[in-house]
Amino acid sequence: MSITRRNALTLLASLPASFALPWSTAFAEEGGNLVVGLRTSEPRHLNPAVTTVGGVQLVSANIYSALTRFDRDGHPVPDLAKSWDISPDGLTYTFNLVPNVKWHDGQPFSSADVKFSFEQVLLPLHPVGKINFAAIDRIDTPDVNTVVFRLKYPYAPFISLLEVRHATILPKHIYENTDVMQNPANSQPIGTGPFKLAEWSKGSFLRLEKNADYFKPGKPHLDQLVFVIIPDTNTMVAAMEANQIDFAPLGVSFDLVETLKQRLAPKGWVIGTAQYLFRGTGSLIINTGDPILAKREVRQALAMLVQKDAILSTVRKGVGRIAENPISWYVPNAETDTIYKPDLEKAEGLLDAAGFPRGAGGKRFGLSIVVSTGWAEFEPIANLLRDWLGKAGIDLDLQKVDEAAAVDRMFTTRNFQLGLSNPSFGPDPAIMAKGFTTDQIGKGAYTNGMGYSNPTVDKLFAEGVREIDPAARHGIYRKIVDAVMTDVPVIPLYEDDFAYAFRSVFKGLPPGGTHRDSYEDVSSVG
Amino acid sequence: MIKAISLRLLSAVGLLWGVVTLSFILIHFAPGDPISSLVGENGGASPEFVARLRAQYGLDQPIISQYGIYLGHLLRGDLGYSIRFQTPVWDLFRERLPATLLLLVTSIVVFSIFGMIAGVYSATRAGSLGDSAIRILSVLAFSLPVFWFAQLLIALFSVKLHLFPVFGMHSLFVRPGLWNSVRDVAWHVVLPAIALGAWHMAVTQRFVRTSLIQVLHEDYIRTAMAKGVSRRAILMHHAMRNALLPVVTITGISFGTMLTGATLTEIVFGWPGLGRLILDGVLGRDRPLIIGLLLISALLTIVVDALTDVIHGLLDPRIRAGRHR
Numbered sequence: 094m095s096i097t098r099r100n101a102l103t104l105l106a107s108l109p110a111s112f113a114l115p116w117s118t119a120f121a122e123e124g125g126n127l128v129v130g131l132r133t134s135e136p137r138h139l140n141p142a143v144t145t146v147g148g149v150q151l152v153s154a155n156i157y158s159a160l161t162r163f164d165r166d167g168h169p170v171p172d173l174a175k176s177w178d179i180s181p182d183g184l185t186y187t188f189n190l191v192p193n194v195k196w197h198d199g200q201p202f203s204s205a206d207v208k209f210s211f212e213q214v215l216l217p218l219h220p221v222g223k224i225n226f227a228a229i230d231r232i233d234t235p236d237v238n239t240v241v242f243r244l245k246y247p248y249a250p251f252i253s254l255l256e257v258r259h260a261t262i263l264p265k266h267i268y269e270n271t272d273v274m275q276n277p278a279n280s281q282p283i284g285t286g287p288f289k290l291a292e293w294s295k296g297s298f299l300r301l302e303k304n305a306d307y308f309k310p311g312k313p314h315l316d317q318l319v320f321v322i323i324p325d326t327n328t329m330v331a332a333m334e335a336n337q338i339d340f341a342p343l344g345v346s347f348d349l350v351e352t353l354k355q356r357l358a359p360k361g362w363v364i365g366t367a368q369y370l371f372r373g374t375g376s377l378i379i380n381t382g383d384p385i386l387a388k389r390e391v392r393q394a395l396a397m398l399v400q401k402d403a404i405l406s407t408v409r410k411g412v413g414r415i416a417e418n419p420i421s422w423y424v425p426n427a428e429t430d431t432i433y434k435p436d437l438e439k440a441e442g443l444l445d446a447a448g449f450p451r452g453a454g455g456k457r458f459g460l461s462i463v464v465s466t467g468w469a470e471f472e473p474i475a476n477l478l479r480d481w482l483g484k485a486g487i488d489l490d491l492q493k494v495d496e497a498a499a500v501d502r503m504f505t506t507r508n509f510q511l512g513l514s515n516p517s518f519g520p521d522p523a524i525m526a527k528g529f530t531t532d533q534i535g536k537g538a539y540t541n542g543m544g545y546s547n548p549t550v551d552k553l554f555a556e557g558v559r560e561i562d563p564a565a566r567h568g569i570y571r572k573i574v575d576a577v578m579t580d581v582p583v584i585p586l587y588e589d590d591f592a593y594a595f596r597s598v599f600k601g602l603p604p605g606g607t608h609r610d611s612y613e614d615v616s617s618v619g
Numbered sequence: 620m621i622k623a624i625s626l627r628l629l630s631a632v633g634l635l636w637g638v639v640t641l642s643f644i645l646i647h648f649a650p651g652d653p654i655s656s657l658v659g660e661n662g663g664a665s666p667e668f669v670a671r672l673r674a675q676y677g678l679d680q681p682i683i684s685q686y687g688i689y690l691g692h693l694l695r696g697d698l699g700y701s702i703r704f705q706t707p708v709w710d711l712f713r714e715r716l717p718a719t720l721l722l723l724v725t726s727i728v729v730f731s732i733f734g735m736i737a738g739v740y741s742a743t744r745a746g747s748l749g750d751s752a753i754r755i756l757s758v759l760a761f762s763l764p765v766f767w768f769a770q771l772l773i774a775l776f777s778v779k780l781h782l783f784p785v786f787g788m789h790s791l792f793v794r795p796g797l798w799n800s801v802r803d804v805a806w807h808v809v810l811p812a813i814a815l816g817a818w819h820m821a822v823t824q825r826f827v828r829t830s831l832i833q834v835l836h837e838d839y840i841r842t843a844m845a846k847g848v849s850r851r852a853i854l855m856h857h858a859m860r861n862a863l864l865p866v867v868t869i870t871g872i873s874f875g876t877m878l879t880g881a882t883l884t885e886i887v888f889g890w891p892g893l894g895r896l897i898l899d900g901v902l903g904r905d906r907p908l909i910i911g912l913l914l915i916s917a918l919l920t921i922v923v924d925a926l927t928d929v930i931h932g933l934l935d936p937r938i939r940a941g942r943h944r
Contacts (some may be wrong), residue, residue: 128791134899137704154870223665275703295714296891297787323889324898331773332785424708466904497651497904537669538655 094195125617126317127599130329130338135296135322138279142210142261143218150258151342152299152320155611156197157284159257160188160207160240162610167520169252171286173202173262173308174240183247183561190238196264197283204234209265214273224527229314243252247559249566250521257611263376287313288612297322307613314601314616333357334342339599345592347412348469353594364595366412366590373515374416375404375470377478377584378503379464382544383510385458390447392581395511396433397440398481405587408473410594416585418574419529424563431578453488459488463503463512467496471513474586478511507535512542515589522570526554529577545582631921636878638917639693640686642910647682653702653904654678663893676702689910698914700924703899707909711896716915719892721804722811723874723881730816731823731870738827742862743854745832753824760821763923765880767889776810783810811888815880819873826869831862863934871927875920 133148141153160177161169174188194202211232215222228248233241242250254260262285282290285308286479288301301318305500321338323329326346332338334356345353345364353364377399379386386392401415418429444450449457460482464475472493479489489511494502502513516539518525525534530551533541550573557569577583595602654672673679674933677688692699698708737757741750777785780889784790784807834840843853885894893912900908 134703134895137706215876220668221665223667294789294891296718296895297789298791298891300791321787321791321889322891322895323786324895325887325889327770328773328786328887328889331770331778334778335781335785339751339783494650495902497653497655497902500655501651505652536666 098608122617123314124316125314126319126342127315127615127617128319128321128338128611129612130323130332130341131320132323132329132341134324134327135301139282139290140261140263140273140276140279141257141281142214142263143220143274145220146256149543152301153261153282153284154257154286155288155301155318155613156282156286156363157261157263157292158259158286158611159260159262161252161256162256163520167253169255172256173207174255177252179561183249184244186242186244186251188240188242190240191308192238194285195306196266196285197289197304198264198267199306200264200266202262202264202285203237204240205237206262206265207240208232208234209269210262211260214263214268215260218273219259221259225250225259247561249558249561250284250523251321254522268554271395288318289609291317295540309485309613313611313613315612330356333362334360335596336360336596340593340595340602342593345594346408347590347592348402348470350412350592351410357418357594361597362594363403364592365431365592366592368414368588368590372519372589372591373517374419374511374588375409375413375515375586376416376419377586378512378514378543379582379584380507380510380542380544381510381546381580381582382507385449385460386411386510388447389445389580391449392584393408393433394440394443394447394485396584397436397443398485398487399433399478399584399586400481401436401586404474404477408470409587413587414592418578419516419583419585420518420525420570429574429578431582433577433578452602455486456488457486459490460490460510461490463499463509464491464493465496465499465513466493467499468515474513498536498545504540505535507542507544509542512541514539522573523554523558525560525570525573529573529582530554536612543582545577547576547580627925634921635871635914635917638913639690639910642913643689643906646904646906646909648751649904651904653906672702675880678701679765683854686700689907698911701900701908701911703903703908708907710907712893712911712915714891715896717879719885719889720882722808722815722892723877725808726816726881727819727870727874727877729812730820731866733816734820734823735827735866737820737824738866739831739854739859741824741828742835745828750828754828757821757824760817761825763817763908765883766820766887768817769811769875769884772810772814773887783807788891794931806860811890812882814887814919815877815884818880819870819877822869823866826865827862830865831858834858834861837861860934864931867927867934869931871923874923875916878916878919 130507131148131151133146133151136146136148136152138144139149139153139156141150141157144150158173160172160174162172164170171191173190173194176189178187178189179185180187188207190202190204190207192519196202211226211229214231216226217223219225228244228246228251229242230245231243233243235241242251264278264283267283268276280293287304287307287309290299291302292298292300295502298319299322303313303316308315321332323332323338326349329338330349330353331340331342333353334453347366350364350366353362353436357364373547377395379392379395381387381392405411405413405415417432440545444457451457462475462478464471466472472491475489475588482489492509499512499514502509503514516528518528527536527540529541529545531541531546531548532551534546535542553569553573555574557566557573560569593602598618599615600618601616602612653676654669670679677685680688689699698712700706701708701711704711737753741753746752773785776782788804788807789800790803790807793799796854840853840857841855881892882894882897884890885892886898893915897912899905900912
């Protein structure tokens with residue numbers, strides 16, 4: 094590159110951005126291909142409006158758009174809606190749509206598509222559509238570029254549920270008067286997103302091509318985006334080493350981070366960890382319906398026997414952070430003062446007081462713990478727990494089962510005493526209700542498996558969802574967290590961090606983020 | 620003859636029914652629920668959604684009627700609808716079976732031949748340095764776990780030497796044209812076929828060696844030698860034909876093992892066959908998919924078994940004539 098005045102200016106202008114590694118877009122070039130390794134099962138279709146399956150979301154976030162998307166910090170920013178207005182009573186949301194947007198088949202996009210998607214698809218067919226959008230009373234379309242949502246009651250999470258994971262906008266002209274679940278467009282999607290599906294080699298890869306008519310000028314930067322299915326972790330690592338893929342958003346498990354840094358960093362790969370939205374909180378969940386565990390003192394004692402820093406440093410290899418409350422970091426001011434520090438003496442006192450003194454051989458009682466083999470870290474954590482509980486005279490019996498059986502035992506049949514799980518409650522703290530309110534007991538995967546029931550908490554959740562003043566909302570969730578951590582139906586252990594790996598020639602990749610964002614900002618720099 | 624065939628068909632049908640029934644019962648009593656697995660993957664679903672799915676897949680019916688409905692569909696040639704993939708099971712098979720068969724058949728044919736060549740070499744030079752080397756290699760190949768051997772192949776030939784691709788059956792950006800595609804697939808099949816076929820080659824080599832050494836000590840071989848027939852002619856016309864019989868048997872038997880091996884190989888190499896489907900099906904408690912897969916495996920095994928008998932007949936006139944010693 095010769096140093097012309099223009100080049101020099103470009104260089105100068107991009108200097109600050111180049112420090113904002115690793116997601117900067119400095120020195121971006123147009124064109125190029127990005128090959129993404131997927132370790133999930135192959136998506137069966139590409140309609141994110143009717144499923145929450147990760148593989149579907151990951152690929153189709155590049156094909157479809159929604160009213161909003163998340164920025165790097167998890168705040169909603171414009172996507173198909175260029176701006177919006179919320180009435181002071183929190184009951185009316187008016188969205189101004191980007192004009193002249195075209196579907197991939199050339200048809201014009203309009204407010205009718207938004208209304209159709211919510212009424213005919215998201216509400217009846219999305220797995221959590223009925224929960225997310227129960228507050229919607231009516232959707233009006235005064236003109237092609239305006240959509241007005243009228244709510245039955247103020248519903249604070251609404252604005253954060255309008256991104257592509259929860260509220261994909263589908264083309265009305267393709268889906269109207271058809272069986273949505275069987276529509277061929279589910280595997281030949283027509284979206285408004287930055288890329289179009291070009292080829293789907295079943296079981297092998299999905300190839301997406303740039304949408305030249307994308308409604309955001311200058312985007313996307315890449316010519317092609319290829320998702321390849323590589324089920325095996327070791328093969329994924331080999332594919333990285335051989336530079337056969339460029340990015341592994343779901344391929345890196347936390348325990349591989351150090352190895353990968355040694356093996357791949359010299360070959361031009363960037364390996365790291367970051368916080369991300371919707372991340373799970375590794376938790377010890379407690380069946381409060383069990384005769385022994387029904388006593389709050391016993392649960393508090395358990396919380397004092399756990400050494401979270403040891404779990405983080407030895408099992409998690411330092412990836413993640415200690416969790417003191419079941420709501421993740423992205424809810425400001427939700428930190429609780431009800432923190433349990435390891436204290437064997439105090440724990441023993443609580444157990445004595447609860448009516449479980451040490452008996453013959455120093456034993457108090459025995460407990461069992463359901464350990465899913467679907468998570469590499471759970472078994473070593475359970476082994477640590479066995480040591481710690483053993484010191485207080487509690488025998489712990491490990492029951493290893495696969496993920497399906499673990500979910501079934503902890504959340505549906507509730508046939509367990511203790512269990513390890515990794516629930517994720519986001520993007521709004523209101524979503525946490527499904528894990529803690531009385532009406533969610535035993536309602537299936539990641540609902541209230543603990544059988545936890547506290548009328549005050551139920552009431553606070555009902556208030557939180559309708560409160561639209563942010564400060565007042567935070568106050569409510571703060572109270573919820575305090576109440577929950579006093580009752581201890583769950584012991585939060587660590588917050589998960591996202592491990593990423595990508596070739597350093599790419600910039601602007603979705604951050605640790607949801608990794609279910611579109612890749613419209615990604616560009617190749619060499 | 621007709622009686623034999625009908626008996627055989629009848630026992631095949633009985634076997635398939637047994638496979639279906641047994642797997643139906645086993646999966647039903649395994650802890651875990653397909654709908655929970657489906658919706659649980661990403662944080663659950665509303666109770667209405669779960670109930671709708673349950674009804675849609677007939678999981679709200681009693682087990683006996685579920686079984687009856689399934690058998691009824693099966694008799695009409697309908698393998699059911701995969702819960703995890705939300706696609707007819709038959710469509711999944713149509714997509715994936717060709718890749719598995721390509722891998723299996725390539726592996727069996729190529730490595731049977733290699734195994735036989737190595738076996739003949741070993742038998743005719745029993746005790747030599749070459750024979751010892753082959754025997755050591757064969758023990759190694761026999762005892763290496765498939766998934767580990769596959770990783771070794773990838774590490775050496777793909778990552779270090781860049782000779783073969785790490786994963787998949789097709790290149791992502793391949794030039795159009797049939798010849799290019801064929802070459803591309805052939806290039807991709809080499810490592811998975813080696814990983815899968817090494818075990819079979821070892822088994823074949825050992826059987827050919829043992830069986831050939833035995834045959835070479837038979838009286839009729841000695842007679843042929845005494846008559847002055849050339850060594851090559853004895854080997855090809857008299858010895859091999861007899862020595863091949865156990866090899867055919869062992870290939871038929873090892874087919875089942877190779878089918879299992881193919882599952883592991885496919886997962887390691889990201890080969891788009893049935894392998895990953897089996898794992899996804901089991902982890903997701905996807906009953907129609909699992910039973911369908913077991914059924915198709917049983918069917919393949921039965922067909923291969925029958926083929927083995929036919930080939931036996933071609934090789935051995937005693938069997939062809941229906942006479943047994």
